[in-house]
Amino acid sequence: MPIVTWDGSLAVGHEMIDQHHEHLVELLNRTYDEFCDRKSRHNLEAVLDELIDYATYHFAQEEVLMGQIDFPATEEHLGEHAFFIRRIDEIQKEFLSGTGAISLEIITFLKDWLVNHISQKDTQLGDYANAHQGKPVIIDLG
Template sequence: MPIVTWDGSLAVGHEMIDQHHEHLVELLNKTYDEFCDRKSKQNLEAVLDELIDYATYHFAQEELLMEKVAFPAAEEHLAEHAYFITRIGEIQKEFLAGTSAISLEIITFLKNWLVRHISQKDLELGAYATAHEGRPVVIDLN
Protein backbone atom coordinates (compact mmCIF):
# COMPACT_ATOMS: atom_id res chain seq x y z
CA MET A 1 0.00 0.00 0.00
CA PRO A 2 1.48 3.38 -0.94
CA ILE A 3 2.34 5.94 1.72
CA VAL A 4 1.48 8.72 -0.78
CA THR A 5 -0.98 8.45 -3.63
CA TRP A 6 -0.24 10.50 -6.73
CA ASP A 7 -3.38 12.29 -7.78
CA GLY A 8 -4.54 15.67 -9.00
CA SER A 9 -4.21 17.21 -5.56
CA LEU A 10 -0.41 17.08 -5.89
CA ALA A 11 -0.28 18.45 -9.44
CA VAL A 12 1.19 21.95 -9.70
CA GLY A 13 0.18 22.59 -13.30
CA HIS A 14 3.64 22.48 -14.86
CA GLU A 15 4.29 19.39 -16.99
CA MET A 16 7.97 18.85 -16.13
CA ILE A 17 7.51 19.46 -12.41
CA ASP A 18 4.45 17.21 -12.24
CA GLN A 19 6.25 14.38 -14.07
CA HIS A 20 9.18 14.66 -11.68
CA HIS A 21 6.93 14.75 -8.64
CA GLU A 22 5.05 11.68 -9.80
CA HIS A 23 8.35 9.82 -10.08
CA LEU A 24 9.48 11.07 -6.65
CA VAL A 25 6.22 9.77 -5.16
CA GLU A 26 6.84 6.40 -6.85
CA LEU A 27 10.34 6.26 -5.35
CA LEU A 28 9.08 7.22 -1.91
CA ASN A 29 6.44 4.50 -2.14
CA LYS A 30 9.10 2.03 -3.27
CA THR A 31 11.22 3.00 -0.25
CA TYR A 32 8.20 2.52 2.00
CA ASP A 33 7.44 -0.88 0.43
CA GLU A 34 11.05 -2.03 0.94
CA PHE A 35 10.82 -0.88 4.57
CA CYS A 36 7.46 -2.61 5.18
CA ASP A 37 8.56 -5.82 3.48
CA ARG A 38 11.68 -5.81 5.67
CA LYS A 39 13.88 -6.24 2.64
CA SER A 40 17.62 -6.53 3.02
CA LYS A 41 19.71 -3.52 3.91
CA GLN A 42 21.14 -3.63 0.36
CA ASN A 43 17.66 -3.38 -1.21
CA LEU A 44 16.73 -0.47 1.03
CA GLU A 45 20.09 1.18 0.39
CA ALA A 46 19.60 0.93 -3.38
CA VAL A 47 16.13 2.46 -3.37
CA LEU A 48 17.22 5.20 -0.95
CA ASP A 49 20.15 6.00 -3.26
CA GLU A 50 17.75 6.19 -6.20
CA LEU A 51 15.42 8.51 -4.27
CA ILE A 52 18.29 10.82 -3.30
CA ASP A 53 19.76 10.85 -6.81
CA TYR A 54 16.42 11.66 -8.39
CA ALA A 55 15.57 14.33 -5.81
CA THR A 56 18.93 15.98 -6.50
CA TYR A 57 18.28 15.86 -10.26
CA HIS A 58 14.74 17.21 -9.79
CA PHE A 59 15.91 20.08 -7.59
CA ALA A 60 18.54 21.04 -10.15
CA GLN A 61 15.89 21.11 -12.88
CA GLU A 62 13.58 23.22 -10.74
CA GLU A 63 16.44 25.58 -9.97
CA LEU A 64 17.17 26.02 -13.69
CA LEU A 65 13.50 26.75 -14.25
CA MET A 66 13.50 29.31 -11.42
CA GLU A 67 16.44 31.06 -13.04
CA LYS A 68 14.85 30.94 -16.49
CA VAL A 69 11.63 32.60 -15.33
CA ALA A 70 13.26 34.88 -12.71
CA PHE A 71 11.17 33.33 -9.94
CA PRO A 72 10.91 35.95 -7.17
CA ALA A 73 10.74 33.42 -4.30
CA ALA A 74 13.78 31.45 -5.52
CA GLU A 75 15.97 32.11 -2.48
CA GLU A 76 13.48 30.64 -0.02
CA HIS A 77 12.76 27.74 -2.37
CA LEU A 78 16.47 26.98 -2.76
CA ALA A 79 16.88 27.00 1.03
CA GLU A 80 14.20 24.31 1.31
CA HIS A 81 15.97 22.19 -1.30
CA ALA A 82 19.28 22.62 0.56
CA TYR A 83 17.67 21.61 3.86
CA PHE A 84 16.18 18.47 2.33
CA ILE A 85 19.44 17.42 0.65
CA THR A 86 21.35 17.98 3.90
CA ARG A 87 18.82 16.06 5.99
CA ILE A 88 18.47 13.12 3.59
CA GLY A 89 22.27 12.98 3.32
CA GLU A 90 22.51 12.71 7.10
CA ILE A 91 19.90 9.94 7.11
CA GLN A 92 21.77 8.06 4.39
CA LYS A 93 25.15 8.48 6.11
CA GLU A 94 23.80 7.17 9.43
CA PHE A 95 22.06 4.28 7.66
CA LEU A 96 25.20 3.27 5.74
CA ALA A 97 27.33 3.53 8.89
CA GLY A 98 24.90 1.30 10.73
CA THR A 99 24.27 3.90 13.43
CA SER A 100 20.65 4.35 12.40
CA ALA A 101 18.05 2.27 10.62
CA ILE A 102 15.43 3.49 8.22
CA SER A 103 12.40 3.82 10.45
CA LEU A 104 8.76 4.69 10.00
CA GLU A 105 9.64 8.06 11.55
CA ILE A 106 12.15 8.74 8.75
CA ILE A 107 9.76 7.58 6.03
CA THR A 108 7.05 9.81 7.54
CA PHE A 109 9.46 12.76 7.59
CA LEU A 110 10.21 12.19 3.87
CA LYS A 111 6.51 11.92 3.03
CA ASN A 112 5.50 14.98 5.05
CA TRP A 113 8.32 17.10 3.68
CA LEU A 114 7.62 16.09 0.08
CA VAL A 115 3.84 16.59 0.26
CA ARG A 116 4.17 19.93 2.08
CA HIS A 117 6.87 21.18 -0.31
CA ILE A 118 4.86 20.19 -3.39
CA SER A 119 1.55 21.56 -2.13
CA GLN A 120 3.04 24.87 -1.01
CA LYS A 121 6.37 25.86 -2.57
CA ASP A 122 6.16 23.92 -5.83
CA LEU A 123 2.54 24.91 -6.40
CA GLU A 124 3.68 28.53 -6.30
CA LEU A 125 6.62 27.80 -8.61
CA GLY A 126 4.47 25.82 -11.05
CA ALA A 127 1.92 28.61 -11.39
CA TYR A 128 4.59 31.28 -11.79
CA ALA A 129 6.65 29.27 -14.30
CA THR A 130 3.61 28.38 -16.38
CA ALA A 131 2.63 32.05 -16.54
CA HIS A 132 6.14 33.31 -17.31
CA GLU A 133 7.88 30.66 -19.41
CA GLY A 134 8.72 31.89 -22.84
CA ARG A 135 8.22 35.50 -21.90
CA PRO A 136 11.20 37.84 -22.00
CA VAL A 137 12.43 38.88 -18.59
CA VAL A 138 12.22 42.65 -18.17
CA ILE A 139 14.85 44.18 -15.94
CA ASP A 140 14.28 47.70 -14.66
CA LEU A 141 17.64 49.47 -14.72
CA ASN A 142 16.27 52.63 -13.06
Protein backbone atom coordinates in the same frame (compact mmCIF):
# COMPACT_ATOMS: atom_id res chain seq x y z
CA MET B 1 0.54 -0.24 -0.15
CA PRO B 2 1.66 3.30 -1.03
CA ILE B 3 2.39 5.85 1.67
CA VAL B 4 1.49 8.62 -0.82
CA THR B 5 -0.93 8.34 -3.72
CA TRP B 6 -0.16 10.42 -6.78
CA ASP B 7 -3.32 12.21 -7.82
CA GLY B 8 -4.50 15.58 -9.05
CA SER B 9 -4.16 17.13 -5.61
CA LEU B 10 -0.36 16.99 -5.93
CA ALA B 11 -0.19 18.27 -9.50
CA VAL B 12 1.19 21.81 -9.78
CA GLY B 13 0.14 22.26 -13.42
CA HIS B 14 3.62 22.32 -14.94
CA GLU B 15 4.37 19.25 -17.05
CA MET B 16 8.04 18.78 -16.18
CA ILE B 17 7.57 19.42 -12.47
CA ASP B 18 4.56 17.12 -12.29
CA GLN B 19 6.40 14.30 -14.09
CA HIS B 20 9.31 14.64 -11.69
CA HIS B 21 7.03 14.73 -8.65
CA GLU B 22 5.17 11.64 -9.80
CA HIS B 23 8.50 9.80 -10.05
CA LEU B 24 9.60 11.08 -6.62
CA VAL B 25 6.33 9.79 -5.13
CA GLU B 26 6.95 6.44 -6.82
CA LEU B 27 10.47 6.28 -5.32
CA LEU B 28 9.16 7.25 -1.88
CA ASN B 29 6.55 4.50 -2.14
CA ARG B 30 9.23 1.98 -3.14
CA THR B 31 11.33 3.11 -0.17
CA TYR B 32 8.33 2.59 2.08
CA ASP B 33 7.63 -0.85 0.57
CA GLU B 34 11.24 -1.95 1.11
CA PHE B 35 11.07 -0.65 4.68
CA CYS B 36 7.83 -2.57 5.35
CA ASP B 37 9.10 -5.79 3.72
CA ARG B 38 12.34 -5.75 5.74
CA LYS B 39 13.68 -8.44 3.41
CA SER B 40 16.88 -6.85 2.27
CA ARG B 41 18.93 -4.01 3.65
CA HIS B 42 20.63 -3.91 0.24
CA ASN B 43 17.30 -3.28 -1.55
CA LEU B 44 16.40 -0.51 0.90
CA GLU B 45 19.85 1.03 0.43
CA ALA B 46 19.49 0.92 -3.37
CA VAL B 47 16.06 2.56 -3.47
CA LEU B 48 17.13 5.20 -0.94
CA ASP B 49 20.15 5.97 -3.15
CA GLU B 50 17.85 6.30 -6.15
CA LEU B 51 15.50 8.59 -4.22
CA ILE B 52 18.38 10.85 -3.19
CA ASP B 53 19.86 10.92 -6.69
CA TYR B 54 16.55 11.72 -8.31
CA ALA B 55 15.64 14.39 -5.75
CA THR B 56 19.00 16.05 -6.41
CA TYR B 57 18.39 15.91 -10.17
CA HIS B 58 14.85 17.25 -9.77
CA PHE B 59 15.96 20.12 -7.56
CA ALA B 60 18.62 21.08 -10.10
CA GLN B 61 15.98 21.11 -12.84
CA GLU B 62 13.67 23.29 -10.76
CA GLU B 63 16.53 25.64 -9.99
CA VAL B 64 17.33 26.08 -13.69
CA LEU B 65 13.66 26.80 -14.31
CA MET B 66 13.60 29.38 -11.50
CA GLY B 67 16.54 31.16 -13.10
CA GLN B 68 14.93 31.11 -16.54
CA ILE B 69 11.73 32.73 -15.31
CA ASP B 70 13.26 35.00 -12.65
CA PHE B 71 11.16 33.36 -9.93
CA PRO B 72 10.89 35.88 -7.07
CA ALA B 73 10.93 33.26 -4.26
CA THR B 74 14.06 31.51 -5.52
CA GLU B 75 16.19 32.01 -2.39
CA GLU B 76 13.55 30.59 -0.06
CA HIS B 77 12.94 27.68 -2.41
CA LEU B 78 16.67 26.94 -2.67
CA GLY B 79 16.87 26.95 1.11
CA GLU B 80 14.18 24.29 1.32
CA HIS B 81 15.98 22.15 -1.23
CA ALA B 82 19.27 22.52 0.67
CA PHE B 83 17.58 21.56 3.96
CA PHE B 84 16.09 18.41 2.44
CA ILE B 85 19.36 17.34 0.81
CA ARG B 86 21.28 17.90 4.07
CA ARG B 87 18.73 15.92 6.07
CA ILE B 88 18.46 13.01 3.66
CA ASP B 89 22.27 12.86 3.37
CA GLU B 90 22.47 12.59 7.18
CA ILE B 91 19.87 9.82 7.13
CA GLN B 92 21.77 7.94 4.44
CA LYS B 93 25.17 8.30 6.16
CA GLU B 94 23.75 7.03 9.46
CA PHE B 95 22.04 4.14 7.68
CA LEU B 96 25.17 3.15 5.74
CA SER B 97 27.45 3.41 8.79
CA GLY B 98 25.10 1.30 10.89
CA THR B 99 24.60 4.08 13.45
CA GLY B 100 21.05 4.69 12.27
CA ALA B 101 18.18 2.79 10.74
CA ILE B 102 15.42 3.71 8.39
CA SER B 103 12.40 4.00 10.65
CA LEU B 104 8.76 4.84 10.19
CA GLU B 105 9.61 8.25 11.64
CA ILE B 106 12.13 8.85 8.84
CA ILE B 107 9.74 7.61 6.14
CA THR B 108 7.06 9.89 7.59
CA PHE B 109 9.47 12.84 7.55
CA LEU B 110 10.25 12.18 3.87
CA LYS B 111 6.56 11.90 3.02
CA ASP B 112 5.52 14.98 4.98
CA TRP B 113 8.35 17.10 3.60
CA LEU B 114 7.65 16.05 0.01
CA VAL B 115 3.88 16.51 0.18
CA ASN B 116 4.15 19.86 1.98
CA HIS B 117 6.87 21.15 -0.35
CA ILE B 118 4.89 20.16 -3.44
CA SER B 119 1.58 21.53 -2.21
CA GLN B 120 3.02 24.82 -1.00
CA LYS B 121 6.32 25.85 -2.59
CA ASP B 122 6.18 23.95 -5.86
CA THR B 123 2.60 25.02 -6.49
CA GLN B 124 3.81 28.63 -6.33
CA LEU B 125 6.63 27.81 -8.73
CA GLY B 126 4.30 26.01 -11.14
CA ASP B 127 1.82 28.89 -11.13
CA TYR B 128 4.57 31.44 -11.72
CA ALA B 129 6.20 29.36 -14.47
CA ASN B 130 2.89 28.90 -16.26
CA ALA B 131 2.20 32.63 -16.08
CA HIS B 132 5.63 33.37 -17.58
CA GLN B 133 5.61 30.96 -20.49
CA GLY B 134 6.97 33.65 -22.83
CA LYS B 135 10.44 32.50 -21.87
CA PRO B 136 11.61 29.04 -22.95
CA VAL B 137 11.25 26.64 -20.04
CA ILE B 138 12.08 23.33 -21.69
CA ILE B 139 15.07 21.99 -19.80
CA ASP B 140 16.75 18.68 -19.36
CA LEU B 141 20.17 18.41 -17.79
CA GLY B 142 20.11 14.63 -18.10
